[in-house]
Amino acid sequence: MQDARYAVRTLLRSPGFTSVAVLTLALGIGANSAIFSFVDGVLLKPLPYRDPQQIVLVWEKPPGGVRNVISTMNFLDWKEGNTVFEHIAATSGTSMTLSGVEQPVLLRGGRVSASYFEVYGVEAALGRTFAADEDEVGKDHVIVLSHRLWSSQFGSDPTVVGRTLTLDSEPYSVIGVLPEGSAFERGSSQFWRPLAFKPTERTRNFHWLTSVARLKTGVTLDQAQAQMNAIGARIAHDYPDSNKDWGVTVQRYADVLVGDQLKRSLWVLLSAVGMLLLIGCANLANLALARGTSRDREVAVRAALGAGRWRLVRQFLTENIVLSIAGGLAGLALGYGMMAGLQALLPPFILPREAHVTMDVRVLLFSLAISVLTGVVFGLAPAMHVTRLNLASTMKEAGRGSSGDLTRRRLRSALVVIEMALAFMLLSGAGLLIRSFFHLLAVDTGFDDTNILTMELPVPNDRFPEAAQLTEYYRTIVSSVEAVPGVREAAVTSALPLQGWGYGMPFQIASQKILDRANRRACFFKMVGPSYFHALGIKIVKGRGLTEQDRKGSLPVTVISQAMVDRYFGGKDPVGERILIQEIVPGRPQLGPEIPWEVVGVVADEQVDSLDSPPSPGAYVSIDQSPVTGVGLLVRGNIEPSRLQQSIERAIHQVNKDQPLPDIKTLSAIRNESTASTRLRTMLFGVFAGLAVLLSAIGIYGVVSYSVAQRTQELGIRAALGASKGVLLRMVLGHGLILAVAGLALGIGGSLALTRWLATLLFNVKPNDPLTLGLASALLALVALLACYVPARRAAAMDPLAALRCE
Numbered sequence: 001m002q003d004a005r006y007a008v009r010t011l012l013r014s015p016g017f018t019s020v021a022v023l024t025l026a027l028g029i030g031a032n033s034a035i036f037s038f039v040d041g042v043l044l045k046p047l048p049y050r051d052p053q054q055i056v057l058v059w060e061k062p063p064g065g066v067r068n069v070i071s072t073m074n075f076l077d078w079k080e081g082n083t084v085f086e087h088i089a090a091t092s093g094t095s096m097t098l099s100g101v102e103q104p105v106l107l108r109g110g111r112v113s114a115s116y117f118e119v120y121g122v123e124a125a126l127g128r129t130f131a132a133d134e135d136e137v138g139k140d141h142v143i144v145l146s147h148r149l150w151s152s153q154f155g156s157d158p159t160v161v162g163r164t165l166t167l168d169s170e171p172y173s174v175i176g177v178l179p180e181g182s183a184f185e186r187g188s189s190q191f192w193r194p195l196a197f198k199p200t201e202r203t204r205n206f207h208w209l210t211s212v213a214r215l216k217t218g219v220t221l222d223q224a225q226a227q228m229n230a231i232g233a234r235i236a237h238d239y240p241d242s243n244k245d246w247g248v249t250v251q252r253y254a255d256v257l258v259g260d261q262l263k264r265s266l267w268v269l270l271s272a273v274g275m276l277l278l279i280g281c282a283n284l285a286n287l288a289l290a291r292g293t294s295r296d297r298e299v300a301v302r303a304a305l306g307a308g309r310w311r312l313v314r315q316f317l318t319e320n321i322v323l324s325i326a327g328g329l330a331g332l333a334l335g336y337g338m339m340a341g342l343q344a345l346l347p348p349f350i351l352p353r354e355a356h357v358t359m360d361v362r363v364l365l366f367s368l369a370i371s372v373l374t375g376v377v378f379g380l381a382p383a384m385h386v387t388r389l390n391l392a393s394t395m396k397e398a399g400r401g402s403s404g405d406l407t408r409r410r411l412r413s414a415l416v417v418i419e420m421a422l423a424f425m426l427l428s429g430a431g432l433l434i435r436s437f438f439h440l441l442a443v444d445t446g447f448d449d450t451n452i453l454t455m456e457l458p459v460p461n462d463r464f465p466e467a468a469q470l471t472e473y474y475r476t477i478v479s480s481v482e483a484v485p486g487v488r489e490a491a492v493t494s495a496l497p498l499q500g501w502g503y504g505m506p507f508q509i510a511s512q513k514i515l516d517r518a519n520r521r522a523c524f525f526k527m528v529g530p531s532y533f534h535a536l537g538i539k540i541v542k543g544r545g546l547t548e549q550d551r552k553g554s555l556p557v558t559v560i561s562q563a564m565v566d567r568y569f570g571g572k573d574p575v576g577e578r579i580l581i582q583e584i585v586p587g588r589p590q591l592g593p594e595i596p597w598e599v600v601g602v603v604a605d606e607q608v609d610s611l612d613s614p615p616s617p618g619a620y621v622s623i624d625q626s627p628v629t630g631v632g633l634l635v636r637g638n639i640e641p642s643r644l645q646q647s648i649e650r651a652i653h654q655v656n657k658d659q660p661l662p663d664i665k666t667l668s669a670i671r672n673e674s675t676a677s678t679r680l681r682t683m684l685f686g687v688f689a690g691l692a693v694l695l696s697a698i699g700i701y702g703v704v705s706y707s708v709a710q711r712t713q714e715l716g717i718r719a720a721l722g723a724s725k726g727v728l729l730r731m732v733l734g735h736g737l738i739l740a741v742a743g744l745a746l747g748i749g750g751s752l753a754l755t756r757w758l759a760t761l762l763f764n765v766k767p768n769d770p771l772t773l774g775l776a777s778a779l780l781a782l783v784a785l786l787a788c789y790v791p792a793r794r795a796a797a798m799d800p801l802a803a804l805r806c807e
Contacts, residue, residue, distance in 0.1 A: 007319035018323065021284050025327020025374060027691060028277035030334030033359070033367045035273050037339050039266045040366070041357035047254055048183050048354060050121030051214075056224065057256060058088065058211040061232070061247035063519050070211055072197055072589065073204040074235055074243070078211070081231045084224040088213035089113035090195055095458050095630075096167040097660050098153070106458060106660035107149065107167070109191035116192070117144075119214045122184065126150075127161040127176030130194055140196035143172045147180040149190040168460040187353035205242040205517070205582070206589040212253065225250045236518075244518040257352050264760055265681050271757075272429070272688045275422045277370070279692050281378040282415040282422075283699045288320065288379060289412050313380075320379025321372055328371030335359070335367070342684075347676040409707075413739055416696075416703050420743020421750055423689075423696040424780050428751040430689035431772040432758055432765055433682040439764040440675055445607040447497055448537035449667035452634055453641035453648065454496050456662050459629045461587035467627045468552065470586060473655075474623065474631065478529060480651040481635055486644050488636045491529035492623055496632040497536065497667060498607055498674050501616065502526055503584065503628075509568060510578040510596060517582075523564060524608055524618030525581060527626045533559075533603055535636045543575045543601030550622040557621070558597035562605050564617035574599045579619060586627045597621060610674055612763045634667065641666050681761070693783055696743075701787040704736040708795045725796040732795045736788030743784075744777055751776075 011018045046052055059067035060074060075090045082088065091112045098105045114135040123129065124144065134142055143165065145154075154160045164171045172193065178184050215224055225248075232248035302312060336359050343357060351357070457477065464470040474492050481490040495502025501524035508520050532538075533545045541562055550557050558579060565574050577599045583592030597619065605615035623631070637644045645664060652659055719728065755767040765772070 003318040007322040024280045026330035028280040029331030031273040033335030034338035042355040054215045055253040059249040061249045063245040069207045085213040087115040089116040090209040100166040111195040124176035125179035135194040140194040144176045183354045208589045282419045284378040321375035324375030417743040419696045421747035423692040424747025426689040426692040428776040430686045436762040436765045437682045443611045452667040455664040489535040490635045491532040492631045494527040508580040527623040539604040541602040551624040557600045558619045559601040563615035697787040705791040729796040732792035740784035
């Protein structure tokens with residue numbers, strides 16, 4: 001306590017040093033705390049479920065693949081045939097329109113097996129979850145609400161349990177509300193209803209479900225995999241048309257919850273802020289060494305009065321730890337603000353629903369630990385050097401003898417070299433990510449997103465009994481929208497650009513060797529309106545596009561992507577060829593007979609997935625010839641789309657006043673959202689690299705300035721003996737630039753080793769890209785030169801007489 005009180009008094013007597021040190025530590029510790037809160041919440045915390053290690057995901061395993069969504073009958077066979085799962089549940093996304101309220105509301109939710117919540121060990125906060133038989137047809141008109149929906153839509157009314165809601169024009173009884181703060185609240189689902197398989201859904205060749213299960217007590221993952229392999233082999237033998245050579249994959253839920261890209265991004269960012277903190281520590285160690293020089297007399301007096309070396313080291317370490325804890329407290333406040341800001345900037349649902357990012361006790365303990373460790377790291381070497389002195393010499397020379405200590409100068413120089421090396425590694429990493437990001441922005445999407453507004457057009461599966469009624473409904477909406485002044489064209493599509501494949505369908509080129517259906521390759525399969533290509537500006541490479549004449553009853557035709565031609569046609573002209581793809585039954589998870597789609601045209605590749613994905617092979621067919629529910633609408637205007645939005649909504653509601661229109665946004669916004677996580681990661685890394693360069697510049701400036709101060713008399717003598725200002729300038733600059741070059745050499749070696757970590761995060765840029773490394777070297781060298789020039793110019797302008805009189 002005596003040491004701590006003395007440390008506080010000493011630090012308060014040096015407000016400049018203390019302020020700089022606290023700010024440096026606050027930046028380093030705050031950045032580490034913020035990023036660690038994400039690493040901890042996403043990667044390190046146990047899942048918020050009962051016995052999470054017992055929860056597994058069960059997938060179908062296609063030939064040559066690892067996992068695939070599953071069919072209804074295969075799932076039911078798994079459920080009946082296994083003895084390794086306590087519970088197994090199937091799930092599928094759904095949306096329903098809530099009516100009977102002031103304005104119809106589209107709700108997003110899930111259809112789940114009755115045992116779904118038992119798999120996770122989650123109970124309702126109000127009411128109950130599903131009973132064992134409520135996923136049977138006729139008993140399935142019950143619903144569980146999320147706490148979020150209960151609060152926003154029903155005002156947290158406890159009497160909602162037992163109330164009947166009208167969803168898609170059918171009555172559903174509310175039986176429960178999930179607890180606030182559960183992982184399910186952070187997902188996209190607002191409600192859950194039982195997955196009762198209708199006769200039309202009991203198919204084996206349509207894959208549309210995911211499955212989650214809980215292992216029985218004592219059953220290992222290997223045992224579960226072995227039994228599911230046996231069940232999968234039996235299904236493949238009994239149903240070769242849909243399952244030949246297919247198997248089953250069982251994966252622990254926690255192992256696949258976080259994608260590789262997100263996992264790598266978090267570790268890379270944590271490494272970056274760790275380097276930033278090390279640079280800060282090196283800077284503070286240099287400051288402490290310089291400050292320790294002025295305290296040599298104090299140390300000598302203490303030693304003369306009987307203080308041992310460890311006692312002196314302890315005093316200096318106590319000061320540093322007090323300083324680092326003060327910086328840590330300031331860093332926590334800064335880190336909390338940074339964490340909240342990052343959460344606000346993150347795209348929706350980019351983190352798994354189980355991730356709970358917060359400044360909890362774990363993060364506080366982490367911050368305390370790095371605060372104390374930082375105090376020891378930047379304080380130990382200076383403390384050891386300050387307390388290692390010649391007592392008699394120090395007393396006689398009033399501290400001057402220690403000021404020229406060669407070992408101390410070398411240590412200060414070594415710290416600057418380390419700073420420069422770490423800064424270069426951060427700067428080169430940021431350069432690679434920035435170049436990668438700009439390459440991503442420059443990707444040719446194959447379409448023109450200028451003045452295009454998009455929205456969803458959800459339609460209940462059973463609203464239109466006949467497919468012709470569904471297509472006529474779409475046609476009426478498109479005609480109504482195109483009549484709006486300022487609208488150039490409109491088109492419907494089963495999947496909007498950059499929103500994924502929509503449907504992935506096995507296909508067979510009729511003129512090539514016929515393969516088993518279960519072993520065919522898959523391509524994306526889009527149902528679009530005839531004006532889709534023209535509205536998006538997608539170029540017709542060969543043949544023709546789709547027209548109004550391509551309707552049900554006429555020759556089934558398809559337009560394929562250039563990637564489809566390049567990958568599967570071997571240079572042969574595809575126009576006139578036939579591609580065999582089974583019919584998708586409208587509104588049902590069911591495939592009909594095989595249709596020979598005649599290729600009538602080829603279009604330039606459209607980016608259907610994320611911008612960093614390679615062009616996808618695929619086929620487009622007329623939505624009239626293959627109608628589906630749940631489409632999107634895109635509208636190209638002659639003016640800014642936001643000025644047309646209300647008019648477009650009115651035009652659609654004139655056709656159907658109850659048609660919900662969720663997710664209205666421009667195509668440009670969709671494109672920006674697709675790069676949002678990459679942009680945020682690049683921005684953060686760039687900010688950390690900028691701070692690292694700034695701290696390194698301050699470090700090298702401090703060392704050169706201190707060197708000039710220590711060599712004042714020497715420089716005065718040289719000037720008096722005739723040394724020109726240019727000679728003095730080069731001499732001082734040379735010392736600083738030698739340190740900078742040494743740091744760059746060390747940093748280049750470290751970068752070549754460490755940037756390999758970034759390989760999976762880069763797009764069209766190699767980890768050892770010479771241009772990026774060269775630019776980073778030049779930039780850091782320029783910063784170092786500027787940092788050295790200021791004290792060097794001051795030394796060159798020195799008055800020789802004043803320098804000779806300097807003590």
